[in-house]
Amino acid sequence: MNFTKKLITGEFIKRYKRFFVDIKVNNNIVTAHCPNTGSMMGLLNKGNKVWLSESDNPKRKLKYTLQIIEDQNSKVGVNTHLTNKIVLDALNNELIRDFENLNYLKQEVNFGENTRFDFLIKKKTKKYFIEVKNVTLSRKKGVAEFPDAVTSRGQKHILELLKARKKGYEIYLLFIIQRNDCSRFELAKDLDPDYCNLLMKAVKKKLNILCYDCKFSSKGIKLNREIQIKIK
Numbered sequence: 069m070n071f072t073k074k075l076i077t078g079e080f081i082k083r084y085k086r087f088f089v090d091i092k093v094n095n096n097i098v099t100a101h102c103p104n105t106g107s108m109m110g111l112l113n114k115g116n117k118v119w120l121s122e123s124d125n126p127k128r129k130l131k132y133t134l135q136i137i138e139d140q141n142s143k144v145g146v147n148t149h150l151t152n153k154i155v156l157d158a159l160n161n162e163l164i165r166d167f168e169n170l171n172y173l174k175q176e177v178n179f180g181e182n183t184r185f186d187f188l189i190k191k192k193t194k195k196y197f198i199e200v201k202n203v204t205l206s207r208k209k210g211v212a213e214f215p216d217a218v219t220s221r222g223q224k225h226i227l228e229l230l231k232a233r234k235k236g237y238e239i240y241l242l243f244i245i246q247r248n249d250c251s252r253f254e255l256a257k258d259l260d261p262d263y264c265n266l267l268m269k270a271v272k273k274k275l276n277i278l279c280y281d282c283k284f285s286s287k288g289i290k291l292n293r294e295i296q297i298k299i300k
Contacts (some may be wrong), residue, residue: 070288071151072076075100075119075135083112089134091118100132107217109205111137116281119143136284142202143284146244150289151202152186152284154244158291159189165196165294166240166278167191183228196238199225203245203279205256212281212295214243218260226263226270233274241267241277245295252296253279268299 081097082088089242100120119136139146153162156175162168172190179185179197187198205216217224229239243253255264271277277299283292 069150069290071121071135074286075121076132078118078120079115080112080118080137081114083108088130091120091132091134093120093252098132099130100134101130101135102134103149104202104204105148106202106204106215108137108146109137109216110207111146111204113139139247140204140249142249142287143248143288145202145282145284146204148202151200151244151246154243154246154289154291155187155198155200158280159187163291164242164278164280167196167274179232183224183246184290185225185229186230194238195236196240197229197232198240198242199229200242200244203253204244204247206244206247206250207256210249212243212245212247212253212279213256213259214253215256215260215263219263222260222263223266226266226275229275230270230273238276239274240276240278243277244291245279245281246289248281248283248292250281250295252298264299271299 078091078093083089087102089100117138120132121135135147158164170189174188175186177185179196185197186200189196203212203214205213233239258265279295279297281295282289
């Protein structure tokens with residue numbers, strides 16, 4: 069997933085009203101869009117180095133979008149809207165071992181009355197639903213965690229995936245760590261015990277879990293390597 073333009077560096081000042089961040093750029097304060105509804109725990113420290121993208125769309129209320137925050141000398145991608153683009157690029161280039169040699173790939177697929185899964189893929193005679201989750205939290209060195217706040221939406225996705233399993237689909241939760249300083253993935257049980265308990269029960273009912281980190285470059289963000297998972 070490549071950025072369309074070179075990113076702009078700045079210094080984080082504050083986040084407010086959920087979707088607004090103030091950033092210092094070349095001694096000026098600009099207000100940028102924050103494309104992340106999570107708590108972004110551990111990332112919102114005043115003075116952190118950040119990277120912004122600039123839009124040419126004159127109709128946009130906010131010209132800039134927050135893309136990356138540096139945390140303890142590691143880049144962290146915070147734009148959740150990019151996560152599926154990273155995965156799409158990985159699927160098209162067969163970077164995920166479990167999803168090679170696909171016959172069919174479609175994004176944003178409706179299931180039931182009120183659910184939409186991120187990807188539907190087919191391999192030979194099997195069909196798979198994939199729901200993608202963006203991961204930014206790391207409270208222990210080398211360990212990524214999810215979620216960073218209570219997520220009722222996340223619980224709903226697990227329950228709907230289990231319904232899809234009963235209808236013959238293979239089901240996957242794909243956790244994308246938008247950082248490259250973690251070698252293990254764990255559940256943040258203290259932040260949302262209900263979600264974590266539900267996920268562990270769902271694994272026993274054949275919900276598959278995958279986790280990959282990301283590689284950053286001046287051009288963009290790409291899927292990197294599969295990460296060890298510890299969810300018990």
